[in-house]
Amino acid sequence: MTSVDAAGSAPDGSTPVPERDADQPTEQGTQQATQPAGVPGQRAAQAPARASLDIRMAEATVAFFARVSGRPRGTYQAALLRIGFGSVFLATLLREVLNRREIWGDRSPWSQDMSRRLLSGIDGVSILLVRDDRWWFELMYALAIVVTALFVAGWHTRATSVLFCVMVVSFNSRSLLMTDGGDTVVMLMSFYLMFTACGRVWSLDARRARRTGRTRSPGPGQETGVFVALFAAVAVGLLLPWWVSVVGAAIVLTGMWRLPRELEQLRAAVVASTHHVAMFVIAAQVCVVYAAAGLFKVQGSRWQDGTAMHYALNLEYFRPWPALSELADGGALWGTGLAYLTVFTQVGFAFLV
Known part of the structure; x- marks a missing residue:
């Protein structure tokens, strides 16, 4: 072993190399030891975060579709649209009752033949042009007033909303060159309202539903009894081979028993989803109309x-x-x-x- 003097130099004048502890790792060894272990650690830390984000996104998606396909929302707004646009068209019919023949009838400067030629070029329709007789026009005019009044009142809204749209389109198409932007908006809204649940509130339909009540669906007790019976049938079927046909028949009958309920739930989901989509389209249409009108005014x-x-x-x-x-x-x-x-x-x- 070479001795070292007090000045820290070897007897031969060379600088000694300090001894390294055997337990102390080198810097390169430390990097090699820690770097590979750090990457899997980071990935392990990021994996729960990604899983949590995916779970939250899935829950939000499920909640969104459950909200859309649940009960219809915005029913008061839809009822207000029904009453508002229906009242506008009804007021127009009543206000022009003395001038009806000059505007839509046989005395109009825009004759029925001219209207037919115009509509044939744009694929338009109008029930006023089915016949040229005056009695047909008077009948359709009276029917339009009655249908619009029933639509505003909310009497069998599903059916009257379709008839209301037919009447609005027919009268606007009969004298197309006399219409303006307001008439076009009423015609578009009459089409959109067919797909909304606009008769749930503030209507005769809602009043009738409160008076008669809703049909109560079968309770869970009945379902439990049916499933207990099926379980017993399966247990017996394991002992008697011919009992399998009875079990199959019971399953088929159970499916038929549940079919009305499943169809009712499907119908309710379709009605709610269609209502929400139609209300969104109505809101978008109104925004487009106002924005376009305002931007044109700015110019x-x-x-x-x-x-x-x-x-x-x-x-x-x-x-x-x-x-x-x-x-x-x-x-x-x-x-x-x-x-x-x-x-x-x-x-x-x-x-x-």
Whole structure:
């Protein structure tokens, strides 16, 4: 063994190499020992996080579809749409009852032959054009009033909603060149409302359902009894081979017994899902209409300088109540405020929904 002096140098003048403890690992060995072990550790730590995220996403998806296919939501809003648009069309029919023949009938400048040629080119339909007789027109006009009134009242809404859509489309198609954007919106909404549960509240259907009550579905006790009987039949079938046919017949009868309930649950899920999709389409349609109208107004110079309301309120087409139009057009500042408020409301309506 070579001795080392107090100055820390060997007798031959060379610098000694410090001895390393046998138990102390080298830096390279430490890196080689820790690096491979760290990667599996990180993966093991990330695996529960991914699994938890997948579970949360699956639960959210299941909850979403359960909510969509559950009971219909927004029934009060759907009922309000039914009453509102139905009342608008009913008011139009009653208001124009004295001018009905000039607008939709045999005295209209837009004759029935001209209307047929136009509709044949765009694949349009109208029950008013089935016959040229006056009695047919008068019958359809009276039927439209009755159907619309029943639709507003919510009497057998499923059937009357279809008839209401047919009437709206027929009257709009008869004098297509006389319609405007408002008539188009009413026609679109009449189609969408057929797929909504708009008769669940504020309707005669809801009143009848409260008075008569709903048919109560079979309770779990009956199902338990059936399954106990099937279990006993299977136990007996293990002892008697010919009993297998009886077990099969019992299973078939049980399926037939449960079929009405399963079909009712399927029908309820389809009705709820269709209602929710239709309500979403209605909301999207309204947002598109308001946004498009507002953006088109922004491009006009009259809306930019605030004088558009003055010109609109003095047009005969927009003056069903002249006194109210004169009141709204009371001053320049008031008219400018109404013009800008109209534009801001229409453009920003989608952000308020």
